[in-house]
Amino acid sequence: MLRIDDLSKRFDSGVKALETVTLTVGQSEIVSLVGTSGCGKSTLLRIVGGLDFPTSGSVLIDDEPVAAPRPEIGIVFQEPRLMPWLSVADNVKFGIEDQPRPVKDELATAALAKVGLTGFAEALPRQLSGGMAQRVAIARALVTRPSILLLDEPFSALDAFTRLKLQDHLLQTWEFDRPTMLFVTHDIDEALVLSDRIIVMRGHPGRIHQEYTVDLPRPRRRTDAAFQLWKERLLTDLDLSVEA
Amino acid sequence: MTALAPSQSDANAPRLVRGGGRGGRNRPALGRGKGLLLPVLLLVLWEALSRFGVFAPNLLPAPSKVLGAIADLAVTGELLEHIAITLYRVALGFLIGGAAATLLGAATGYSRTARELLDPLLQSLRNIPSIAWVPLFILWLGIYEASKVTLIATGVFFPVYLNLMSGIQNVDRKLVEVGRVYRLSGLQLVRRVLLPATLPTYIVGLRSGLGLGWMFVVAAEYMGASKGLGFLLVDGQMTGRPQIIIGSIALFAIFGKLTDLLLATVGERFLTWQDSFSSNHTRASADAADR
Structure with missing residues (x-):
């Protein structure tokens, strides 16, 4: 509470x-x-x-x-705030760096699946659209399973269409x-x-x-x-x- | 080239093509050589004009003459010695100056106290012309290697220091805050956020530092050396051999370019993530994925 x-x-x-x-x-x-x-x-x-x-x-x-x-506590900011030098998967793992590697991989894969970005794990932030980047930011916040x-x-x-979609998402x-x-x-x-x-x-x-x-x-x-x-x-x- | 696509084999799925890497990867072979076109043309023109007697040979000898003189030096093994000692001086000066600049630049960039304490002094030292140091370094360190390497290190120091310090200061506060959210310690923050974020400006600093290193090695070898490309330059002047002067200038250009290329290539490997005008990446239809 x-x-x-x-x-x-x-x-x-x-x-x-x-x-x-x-x-x-x-x-x-x-x-x-x-x-x-x-x-x-x-x-x-x-x-x-x-x-x-x-x-x-x-x-x-x-x-x-x-x-x-x-x-x-997990935080999602107005901007995605992804580390531009890290791949999507590594950005998601940013907050769980101290975990053993297989655990990290598994958690990141699961988090990316939740936000519908399976298959983009190796992409770099600059290759993402604004909406996708914000979904990665949400995955990064969720991967620690914050209460x-x-x-x-x-x-x-984000533009109006993307916004509607991400709200449902x-x-x-x-x-x-x-x-x-x-x-x-x-x-x-x-x-x-x-x-x-x-x-x-x-x-x-x-x-x-x-x-x-x-x-x-x-x-x-x-x-x-x-x-x-x-x-x-x-x-x-x-x-x-x-x-x- | 790695093509990334979402796991679903949807025909409309966005495809991301990994960009980055080497600048001219997809260009035809001819495109790469474009930069050589003009120099080659000028060389041919120069050679021709020399042969027709337009240029006086005692002022501007033909390229073939220059090449011949350099080849003669190469045959005796003398050239290799000159090149080796100059490379050694630049390398050592670059390492020492670069290391000192990295330490101090990191300190002044990261800590406000260190900046207020050190930066004003360093900034005023920066304004002293390089040649002005020469008599002092000779007085302190003698006329042998130590004074030369110190002079080169001084030249390398400032661009590296300035770029690193301002690079760290300009790291996006918002990314640093992400580090705070995940409770990174000071050292972790440096390693995982500040260092990678600063890398682009740091590499620019290293490259301009190396450029100044090559400038300063000439000054250092001018001030009294018995070997080195700078010595060769002076020797050519003293003995009235313009082909040697031009030959050493050309060698400076070649080795300066090669070492810079080496640094740039190494740097590029670390910077493939950059989203810049020159990284000709394909963002393609990524936006469509949100719809």
């Missing part, structure tokens, strides 16, 4: 990014953080991942505070180990397709503005009337003309 407790963050520059954020995410739950840019959602994710530090408050994983990156997967706008740099992949997922996005459709719960953040510094439990049955179809209704509701609440 992931618990974010009364968390605030002020950067060295004096800019306040987050204020008194409290949030609990259950085992295998998929939670999206949505909000306008600059509302601190990515900062929150980085703090959860141990890459940044809160000014006050804490992040607890199974009641243990997070102070640095931890093995049970918590953090995704920071992982599909925002992510859900299929999630089925294997069912990690807890915390997903930052500014795409409402994306949040609705993926999430059990949607947290809307607003303001400077960012606060939790609203929380929704999405009760749409899965698999969700973007064209369903109920889906559209949800979308309308969220868009109304997010009304960007009103400053928080």
